[in-house]
Structures are given as structure tokens and as C-alpha cells.
Amino acid sequence: MTSSLLFNITTFAYLISMLLFFVFLASRAKALGTAAISVAYGGLVAQTIAIGLRWKESYDLGVGHAPLSNLYESVVFFSWTIVLIYALLDIRYKYRVIGAFVMPFALLGMAWAQLGLNTGIEPLVPALQSNWLLYHVITCFLGYAAFAVACGISIMYLIRANHDESSQKAGEASLISMFPPTRVLDDLNYRAIMVGFPLLTLGIITGAAWANYAWGTYWSWDPKETWSLIVWFVYAAFLHARFTRGWVGRRAAWLSIIGFAATIFCYLGVNLFLSGLHSYGGGK
């Protein structure tokens, strides 16, 4: 068994899981929800093994390093963290249907990585030869993943809130009645960001510590650094929104979505559109 085969199985599992979630929404059959999450868990296990295996394979090639060293590996890891955070949320709060809005992110990541990116294991360039890489990338991506989950929940919030407003007159039941009530979605959104914010904070701090160790400056306003700070500002605003009159509900949901858009730009957009010190994540 090779890691690459297992990654393909993972991608397939996430696809099936997502489709099952959609059918679950439409049919409201509980068994389908259970099936959907089971497949997602199966995919998570396969992916975990695959990441471990790829790690080992890199040692077999004589260039041993954690599988977090290029765009392909980071996208795979991002997808893994998304499903992991969703799994934790599901175990804790049991709002299964959120999977319909989270699994697409995980699938998108895996599909892009498997089909569109260079999957080769490469040796580490000198700039990345540090344990800080591990701490920095893991904390950042766990944070990003929590924000992805929060974004999915916020989209549900907006759909549900719009629906609640218009259907007060119509009064028809629909697949949207499967969604948790807006109050719960608002709370879950907050909880996901409560997980993500400290992780992003740690991610920025470990990045600063690494930069200080390797370059002598903990902060140089490089575009990637600046964008991570922009993301941090947006979520800090989100955290303060609930103490500010007129900023709860819809506006908080929008802040969460904008925050995730900024997160994605920080992760991918900066490398694609801007230039800077972070070669990491760039490439074919």
C-alpha cells in the first residue's frame, strides 16, 4: 500500500461523504446522516495513515522530513485538519448536518491536490530546514481549518436566517428545516472561531519566532505576514462584534465569511498574486 493510493481513497471517501450529506439534507433520513459521517471518518483515518506513510516514504528516499513542505503537502494537510475539526465539533455538539457545508471544502482540497498539483516528494530547501516549520504550519493550518468550518456554519446561518424571514408567511417546510436554528448556528460559529483564533495567534507567533531565529526580524511586513495579520484583525473584530450593539447575527456571519476569504487569500492568493519572502506554498 502506498500513500498515493490511500490519498486517492481519501478523496473518493470525501466525495461519497459529501454526496450522502446532500441526500441526507433532501431526504431527512437519519440513517443517511450516519452513513455520511461514517464515510467521512473512514476517509479521515485513511488520510491519517497516508500522511504517516508519506512521511516514512520520504525517509526511504533519503530526504526525510514531515510532509508539510510544499503546496501539495500543505493542501492535503489543510483538508485533513478541516475534517479533523469538523469531527471534533460533531463529537461535541452533534449537529451532523453541518457536514454538508464543511465536507465540500475538504473534498475541494483533496481533489485539487490529487488532480492539479505536483505530488512528488522533494528534499527540503535550506530555508525550511527547521523544527519551527512543523510548529508553525500545524498551528496555522488547524486555525485555518477551524475558520473553514466557521465559514460553512456562517453560510448555513445566512441561508437559514433568510429562509426564516421569508417563510414566516409561507410556512412551508423544506430541507432548510434540517438546519439547526439560527441561535445555535450563531453559537457554533463563535465556538469554531474560539478554536481557530488562539491557533492562528499561535501560528503567527511561531512564525514570528522562526523569522526572528532565521532572519533576525520577527516582523518584516512581508505580504504573507501582513495578510495573516489582516485575517487576525478580522477575527478579532468578530470576537468583539458580540459586545457591540448592532453587530450580532448576520453581520457576525458575514465577518466570519470575509475572514475565511482573507484566510484563503493569505494561504494561496499571496503566493499567486503577490511577491515576498514566503516561497513556501508556491510552486507548480
Place this chain on the structure above:
Amino acid sequence: MTTKNRDVLQSLWDFFCSLKLTMFLLITLAITSIIGTIIPQGAPPPEYVAQISATKLQVYKTLGFFDMYHSWWFILLLYLLTVNLVACSIKRLPHILKIITHPTTTLSSGQEQSIANVASIKSSEQPEALKDRISSFLKSEFAQPVITEVDGAWHLFAQKSPWCRLAVYIVHLSVIVIFIGAMIGSLFGYKGYVSIPEGETITKIGLRSGQELDLGFGIRCEQFSVSTYPNGAPKEFKSILTVLENGKPVPDYTNARVIVNDPLQYKGITFYQSSYGDAGTHFFTMTDTEGKNSVPVTVPGTDSVALPDGSSMHVTQATDDVSAFAPGLSGPAAQVEVHSTSGATDSFVVYANHPELNVSYAKQHGSKLVMHYKGAQKKMYTGLQVAKDPGVWVVWLGCFLMVIGVYVAFFMSHRRVWVRIQNGHITVAGNSSKNQAAFQPVFQQLVDKLTTDLTKEKTR
């Protein structure tokens, strides 16, 4: 007049205490920060200047967009954030401290209405005995209670981790600590760069501000090397450095190895491997088009040298084997740049093994002199980033406070339980400063346990 002044002060105070201002500042900082990631920072490169209109350039310059993170308005936003932070804390902290140090130890019926979790238990036991029993129950199951008697009713109050409420203020304090650390760094620290050819010693570095700084000691580069992976990708950039005090090697800093991600630190100054290059001496000859009247020309490193005809030249790039760049050709080659007396600049490649190419280039360009490359004496230079930042520990302290503070603020809560014993009724109330949903089952369990405790004792 004075009341008017007071009104102005009051509204200014209210303005700075407002969380709407916080939202405005955080979002404005997020949006404006984008500018500096799109517009190049520092001296704008000529290509960029050519690309935008003169008015735009002027506007950008006036607004400080080319150094926007140090522009007056960006710094102003950060100051406003700090003032906002301090004002909010001053306004709220006394109230929070009061909650911590002077908790409400009795449960009034008014309070009972507003508390999320309330339960009542009936018991015919003596209030005195009940009080003692519930007190020891709370002590073992929750926390040591405070007992008060008011108008014949017993009130018990117990709480857990009240100091959690301070966590948010620790987070806010940490932001200010980080700012202070950054300020110390910018006032008392510096950043610079130095390049040292192999075998040579430097005592001065160039600062980013353009000045020169005397280190007070010397750094000698013993050797620089690049190693590669089998596929040709770089594996390690390594400098061997020796620190010299009064010209003598310092024992623990002799032949120190510096690689990317592993700097050298001496007297609070840190040297980072950042770049490298060729500092070798290049040998050329100038001949006429027949190959006669040869004059040697020696070009050290990247220096510029004068040629017999008054023009000057320097080497931009050189290689031992040109075949990697120009298939079919072989041997050493150098790319040179010649600045003629008329001000024109000419850049071209000179070969060692292909004099005919050198001649034909000269003929094409109507030059009577032909340049030939004779190879180089190998020598590398190492490029080191140099930094000193005495504020960095303050920044790390701030980061530490922030992480601890955020963790406590989000994942811990101040939990309180009140019990009132009055007319045979036991009323239990409880709340938590955060995450009520998680506290509710805890509270329920506590009440259930107390109920069974009390009934069990009674039946015995």
C-alpha cells in the same frame, strides 16, 4: 463654560470607551493593511514608477504608501487602538474587580429571576443542620462556601476560578506589551547587512538606514560553501566564521558554523546566513582584432575597473563551464558590463575557449579592441544579515501573555453557586461567566446529587 468643557471631555471619553470604535479600528487596520501588500514597499523600483502616472506617484508618496506601515496615519491608527484599549479597560476593570473581590454572597429573589440555572429542593430538616450539611457538600463537590444569615434565612455562596474574568484584560495588556517591545526594538536596535569574501575580515556593517556601524570587533569569513542534493537542489549554505577581538580569534567563536536557520550570536548581535556570491578575481586580455598587442586586465570580484580606452567594466556573472547556458560551447565564460565614455552601457558574454566569438562581437560593434576571458581565481563571499533587537524579549513576553490570556478567556469560566435555606425551601442557583451551555449539565448534576444526599440522610 466649565460644564461645556466637561461635556466635551465626557463625550471624548465615551468615544474612546466605545466598542464601535474598536470595530472601526480593527476593520480599518485590516483593510488599509492590504495597500502595503499590493504597492511595493521601500524605494519604488523604476519598472513600477514607469508603470503608473506621475500624479498617482505623487499621491502615493504624499500618503506614505511606499512605507505605509510606518506612515503617520497607520501609526495613528495603532495609537488610537492603544488608547481605545486602555480606556475600555479603565472603564470596565473596577466593575470586574468588584465582582471578584466583593461577590454577592446572598441570593435575593430579584437575582433569582435573572439567573440562568435555578432549582429548588424541599426538606423538613432543621435549617441549622441543613446549612452545615450543604456547606460540607459544597466544599467537597464544588468549592468552599461563604455563609451569611439574613433575616432568618441562610445563604451559602461558593465560586470557582473568579480570576478568569481578568483573562481578557491580560490579552489586552499583552497587545500593549508587544507594542512596547516593538518600540524598544526600533529605538535601540538595528538591522544591517555585510558581505565578507573568504579569508577577509570586516569590522563595519552597513545599516538599513544607509549608515555604517562599527561593530567593535571583527568577523572573518574562513570559508563559504554550498552543498546540493543529488537532483541539484540546494541543500545547505554554510559559512565558517571567526570572531576577532583586537585581531585575535575569540576561542569559542573560532571556525563557527553558520547555516540558514542556525545563526551566530555574539555580544547580543546576531549574524544570519542570507546570501552569497562570487568574489573571485577575473582575468581578461584586451587585444586588437588580429589578436595582437595583448594587454592584461584583472577584475577583482564585482569591482569596476578602468579599461585602456577610458571606459570601465565589471563582471556580472561568470561560470567555469558555459555549456550549461550555451549548448555547443565549452569552457569558462563571463558576462561583463562595459560603460563607455559616452555613457552607453553594453552587456555581453566573453569566452575563454572561443576567441573567434569575441572577435566577431567586437567587429559587429565596430570596436577595435577585443576582450578575451582567461578564467578566474575562485573565491566566494558570504552575505550576512546582522541584527540587534533588545526589545525582542518584551515582545515574546507579550506573546506569552496573549496566548495564556486567550486560552483562559475562551476555555475557562468563573462559576458561581448560591444556596438559600428559607422556610424549609432550599433554592439553588448558579451561573457561569462563559459557556452557559456547558455549565448547565454540571449544575444539574450538582443539584441531583444534593437532592439524593439530603433525602438519603433523612431516610436513614
